[in-house]
Amino acid sequence: MKYKGYITALLCMFAAIACKTKDAAEADKKDEYSKSRITTQAVPGWAEMLRHDSGWIGADGIYCTALNGVEKPGAMNDASETMFWFSDCIIGDIDTEADTLKGSWQMMNNSVAYFTGASPDPGKIKYFWRKDSAGNPLSMFEPNTPNAPEKSYYWLGDGFMNHARDSTIYIFAYLIRNIPGGIYPFEDIGVSMIALPKNSRPPYAGQQQKETPLFFTDAKGKTVFGICVLPNTTGAGAPKPDGYVYVYGVRGMNKELVVARVQDTAFDNFSEWRFWDGLSWNTDMHACAALTDNISNEMSVTFMPDGRVIAAYQLKTANTTVAIAAGATPWGPFQPAKKVWETPEAYDDLDFYTYNAKAHPNLSKPGELLISYNVNSFDFLDDIVKHPHHLRPRFISVKY
Known part of the structure; x- marks a missing residue:
């Protein structure tokens, strides 16, 4: 009986060890994808950097570029400078106790800001816009091309610094006019290109504006280029540079993604642009192939370290x-979309909506994408008074 008890104890011990080994194996198995799993989290610091109680208090459009032209994650430091540009910006004063606008407020169609550093800091960003003789705010960029209609204005698209053209910053600008009625009381009617010479600073007295052929309508719907720019160049820090700048567009009701490219040395020469038709690059912009669909009117395509891209x-x-x-290359093919975030701000009020997510690679950490999205309200005139802090971008970080 004594030996029988001893054997029973040994069997129990071995069984316990086996269970622990099995549990450890299960734990290892569950953690198999820990290094490759996609995770997303809110990054409130960047949104808080854009939260102000006086002066510039919000906007519903945002793009940026590194002023050294390097557009890859992890390239910024405490001395690095980033230029932001915003659309539909609000100037006013907020009653911080009631959290409502006090007095009158004004809106301009676009503004810019300069930020120094690699981490968000409200003390290191400064905003700029023009003013009239009475001190009222004016948009930083207003249409001055030959065919720009009276009372039209610019909503700003993507841009980049072009090392091959003496570090000129190019920004696409959508020509907009207001129309009565409709849930969105405006429409885009063209695409211009703004060129800011090297070392330009507000109010950009040396800026040049140029009309482009990058807006058209055909049987496939309306096509608008300039929603995203991807410089595949050595100066931009691309992993496998080919000297081309890839410019993306959105087409039709299905929000199809299309792409063109041009050598960085010939960026503003539209006769040199070529358009991807699914098999090759050619001069016919109407033959563009859809790379994917259901995208947004503003978005991003960013290089991964291995040369692939992520939209x-x-x-x-x-x-x-x-x-x-x-995507395997800047022109695809792209994998099916993966949903990485549900925007909680859309549920803060019945009229709130969110839109136009995009990544900001120069502000991202290695292996991650810092992504912004806009917040607005269908009852804008009422909610900008009741909820003045809602109208500003929010940020998330996607680790992949």
């Missing part, structure tokens, strides 16, 4: 879902 966008422009999609 970031809001599904169908104004949606609660932020998505990403990996």
Whole structure:
């Protein structure tokens, strides 16, 4: 009986060891994808950097570029400078106790800001806009091209610093006019290109504006280029540079992604642009192939370290879902979209909506994408008074 008890104890001990070994194996198995798993979290510091109680208090459009022209994650330091540009910006004063606007407020169609550093800091960003003789705010960029209609204005698209053209910063600008009625009381009618010479600073007295052929309508719907720029150049820090700048557009009701490219040395020579038709690059912009669909009117395509790309966008422009999609090359093919975030701000008020997600690679950390999305309200005139802090970008970080 004594030996029988001893054997029983040994069997129990071995069984316990086996269970622990099995549990450890299960734990290891569950953690198999820990290094490759996609994770997303809110990054409130960047949104708080854009939260102000006086002066510039918000905007619903945002793009940026590194002033050294390097557009890759992890390239910034405490001395690095980034230029932001915003659309539909609000100037006013907020009653911080009641959290409402006090007195009158004014809106301008676009503004810029300069930020120094690699981490968000409200003390290191400074905003700029023009003013009239009475001190009223004016948009930083206003249409001055030959065919710009009276009372039209600019909503700003993407841009970049072009090392091959003496570090000129190019920004695409959508020509907009207001129209009565409709849930969105405006329409885009063209695309211009703004060129800011090297070392330009507000109010950009040396800026040049140029009309482009990058806006057209055909049987496939309306096509608008300039929603995203991807410089595949040595100066931009691309992993496998080919000297081309890839410019993306959105087409039709299905929000199809299309792409063109041009050598960086010939960026503003539209006769040198070529358009991807699914098999080759050619001169016919109407033959563009759809790389994917259900994108947003503003989005991004960013290089990964291995030379592949990752697109970031809001599904169908104004949606609660932020998505990403990996691509083998800048012209695809792209994988199906992966949903990585549901925007909680859309549920803060019945009239709130979120839209136009995009990544900011120069502000991102290695292996991650810092992505912004806009917040606005269908009852804008009422909610800008009641909820003045809602109208500013929010940020998330996607680790992939």
